[in-house]
Amino acid sequence: MNSKNVLVIAGEASGDLHGASLIREIKKLDSSLKIFGIGGDKMKAEGMELIYHIDKMAFLGFVEVIKHLPLIKKVQRDLIDEVKKRKVNEVVLIDYPGFNLSIAKKLKQLEPELNLELIYYITPQVWAWGKGRVNSIRELFKKVLVVFPFEEKFFKEKNVDAEFVGHPLIQEINGYDFISRNLLDKKFDLDPAKEILLILPGSRKQEVKSIFPEAIKAASKLADELDMQIVIACAANLDEKVFYELTVFKNFKVIKDQTYDLLKHAKFGIVKSGTSTLEAGLLELPMVIVYKTGWITYAIGKSLVKIKNFGMANIILDEQVVPELIQNEANSEQIYNEAKNILSDEDMLNDIKLRLSRIKKVLGDKDAPQNAAKIIYSLMNEH
Secondary structure, rough: OOEEEEEEEEHHHOOOOHHHHHHHHEEEEEEOEEEEEEHHHHHHOOOEEEEEEEHHHHOOOOHHHHOOOHHHHHHHHHHHHHHHHHHOOOEEEEHHHHHHHHHHHHOOOOHHHOOEEEEEOOOOOOOOOOOOOHHHHHHHOEEEEEEOOHHHHHHHHOOEEEEEOOOOOHHHHHHOOOOOOHHHHHHHHHOOOOOEEEEEOOOOOOHHHHHHHHHHHHHHHHHHOEEEEEEEEEOOOOOOOHHHHOOOOOOEEEEEOHHHHHHHOOEEEEEOOOHHHHHHHHHOOOOOEEEOOOHHHHHHHHHHHOOOOOOOOHHHHHHOOOOOOOOOOOOEEEEEEEHHHOOOOOOHHHHHHHHHHHHHHHHOOHHHHHHHHHHHHHHHHHH
């Protein structure tokens, strides 16, 4: 092993979560490793040196990316300078495809000078869109560590060295210390007599602005009619005030950094498409999946996406178990109608829970962070 310095890059809340568990496992194998790069509070807590915090990188969509190009270029330059200075041999990129594939190309150019190896953990969903990117991944990465069983087959057919390590959320959820509904009520002053109607509007301010105003309108109507209480699951990086600024409604509680407990104890969720739908699915929460973005981003994305389902829970099960409302359809009226339809039918609710329970069987019980750490560490020792 030449260098004890490892560059790790994650760019959003879910990447910070998965990056933290990966760093924890790598440090168990060798506590002397110095890990630096882009991450969040969870990765920092595991001993990572943050060159940039993910808060600086929370932009979404093609228009936003163009607007932030000077910052993106500066961040990439700074990281490449650090890689040269620290004589890094190992780079681990986590999800965050736009930025990570771009910097991977620049890092690859340093290969003759530094004997660099690039590893991708939680790869871009190239099976859904941008299949042209598979060629880039093959050329740039020594190894890709995938988190869905079907991804390993997909990549291997394209001659990419891929290995299915399990999905990190399985371990996150299995190892989570859930609190009781009773304690949740006491801790956050919830009404024990009312079921929880949960809104998960995403971890980026931009997403929240697009999704929350319509979601809260629908939720308010549902809560009135069905005597439920509305709770917003707020990501750790967001200011709770943002929710009150976006609506005239005040009939909701904002609870920060307690998402798994809320998913476990809620009756129904209005959930932004992304990792949250998989977390909700693993905890068997009936939901409606919503997604809304800028029109340019949506138009470009729509022309690239080649799969029939959009929400990760539905993609894994290869059927539309829960409704998906995308773009124009993600309005308060349609959210209300889909949610009311399910909440008014106890048999449908139970059937959805039963079908969602299959997600765990599909993903299996491999320990993703531990498996990924062992593979990364063995590759480092081959240098």
